[in-house]
Amino acid sequence: MKVREELQRLAALSAIDIELHDLREELGDLPFEVEQMEEDLAAVVGRMEETSQKIKDLVQFRTDARISTKDMEERVKKLAEQQFQARNNKEFDAITKEIENLQRERRRIEEELGSSNLTEENLKRTRDGQEAEFLEAKERLAAKERELKALSSDQNEEMAALLKQREELLEQLTGEHREMYERIRSYHYNPVVRIHKGSCSGCYNFVPPQRIVEMRKYRKLEICENCGRLMYPEEMEIPAEMTVS
Numbered sequence: 574m575k576v577r578e579e580l581q582r583l584a585a586l587s588a589i590d591i592e593l594h595d596l597r598e599e600l601g602d603l604p605f606e607v608e609q610m611e612e613d614l615a616a617v618v619g620r621m622e623e624t625s626q627k628i629k630d631l632v633q634f635r636t637d638a639r640i641s642t643k644d645m646e647e648r649v650k651k652l653a654e655q656q657f658q659a660r661n662n663k664e665f666d667a668i669t670k671e672i673e674n675l676q677r678e679r680r681r682i683e684e685e686l687g688s689s690n691l692t693e694e695n696l697k698r699t700r701d702g703q704e705a706e707f708l709e710a711k712e713r714l715a716a717k718e719r720e721l722k723a724l725s726s727d728q729n730e731e732m733a734a735l736l737k738q739r740e741e742l743l744e745q746l747t748g749e750h751r752e753m754y755e756r757i758r759s760y761h762y763n764p765v766v767r768i769h770k771g772s773c774s775g776c777y778n779f780v781p782p783q784r785i786v787e788m789r790k791y792r793k794l795e796i797c798e799n800c801g802r803l804m805y806p807e808e809m810e811i812p813a814e815m816t817v818s
């Protein structure tokens with residue numbers, strides 16, 4: 574067994590596992606994101622319906638209010654006529670009170686009618702905003718769905734190639750190294766890391782120069798004392814035939 578080749582295989586294996594990890598993560602979030610966007614869209618539709626209902630109610634209120642103020646007007650007129658024919662003060666006062674009540678109620682409705690214009694304007698502006706929000710959300714969802722669809726089909730091919738190469742590399746490793754690799758992988762999604770600027774690139778822990786010198790002799794495998802990942806020298810290349818192009 575040549576240590577250098579074995580280390581190259583392990584590094585290639587780790588690179589493949591990182592890619593698989595990234596792919597799964599990428600796809601892992603997408604279905605959830607699509608679901609979230611569908612919920613967002615439904616929520617916007619709900620808010621739009623609510624606003625439309627409020628506008629409808631307002632229009633109905635206006636129609637009703639016009640009818641009832643007209644009724645009140647006529648009733649006040651009739652009462653005024655009755656007042657002329659009042660037989661005594663008591664009757665006169667009672668009619669006066671009724672007229673006052675009707676006029677107060679009429680003023681209240683008219684005030685409400687007055688402010689209803691502003692309310693309607695505000696509601697329409699709200700609805701316009703919600704419509705824009707709806708279109709935007711719909712477009713976002715469609716784009717995300719396209720992304721998911723494209724990615725799923727691309728991924729199937731890419732994953733198959735990676736898994737095949739992974740199997741081959743595992744088969745070529747010694748049993749001892751295969752076990753070691755899987756053990757490290759149970760803690761780290763990137764079990765094998767390059768030395769970078771004198772440190773482990775998995776945990777950034779400093780590696781004594783003497784250990785790096787040893788590593789470059791390719792006599793045995795070196796594990797990071799801090800994180801337990803397998804390390805390889807900065808300049809070590811991974812042969813193309815061990816990777817998935």
Ligand SMILES: [Zn+2]
Nearest residue numbers: 773776797800
């Ligand atoms: Zn480390």
